[in-house]
Amino acid sequence: MALEAELKDENSVDAPPAGTLTLARGLDILRAVGRGATNLNEVSAEANIGKSAAQRMVKLLVQRGFLRSTHGTDFSLGPALIELGFHALYQSPVPVIAKPILEELARKYQDTVHLAVEDEAQVLYVDKVPGTRGAQMRSRVGQRMPLSRTGIGKALLLDTPDRWESTFDSESPIEQAPHQTKAAFLKRMKSYAKEGIALDLEDNEPGIRCVAAPIRDGSGKIIAAISMSATNPYMPDERMKALKTVMGTTAAQISRKLGYSGKTF
Incomplete structure (x- = not known):
């Protein structure tokens, strides 16, 4: 025995x-x-x-x-x-390819832009370009967040509906925004998957909203995601709607540089 x-x-x-x-x-x-x-x-x-x-x-x-x-x-x-962290970061093609595109995006729209991947069933931020409006956000490179709570995490999950419920269940209630019930989360994910864009409606941090889009590799697999975040006054519903096209187009641009030739936003 x-x-x-x-x-x-x-x-x-x-x-x-x-x-x-x-x-x-x-x-x-x-x-x-x-x-x-x-x-x-x-x-x-x-x-x-x-x-x-x-x-x-x-x-x-x-x-x-x-x-x-x-x-x-x-x-x-x-x-x-x-030192090793920087080597690891830049040995991946995604941050290297995305960096100048994200910097231009932040410069043009003045809001904070993030790049993240999924690691150990969590969001892992691999780049952050702060906006110029002075808003402070707790996100930082190397930080991990629950997938279901962030817009960028939802974008990483768009292609895997079989994981949505289990992902939500695996994240402790204290990590969930009070308004984000499982039913509401699943309903939102269905809508986001159909549109190819995900939103954070203060799910992760009070007063912060964001629009996120997935990045795909040559096989079409989602390997990363980008988001643009701002405080409520700079992210009314009308602007979030307009930014869906901006973020979808930007993510598609990065995806094409990674060899993706399928349908884009």
């Missing part, structure tokens, strides 16, 4: 491959610090690692620049991760 349990554990989706447990624990420590753990007790608990093992790994990660530490505590992500 013990051998059977061990084999089952090794073959599970979450179990690290044989011989990589130490590496897996080091990565878990990095994720723990990334989620806000700042001392050894918090890292040990968050990463589910004993304190002595965590202390040794943290020391090595600090030496290699993957973590920062002040007086053996106050852990934060280190400069080596920043």
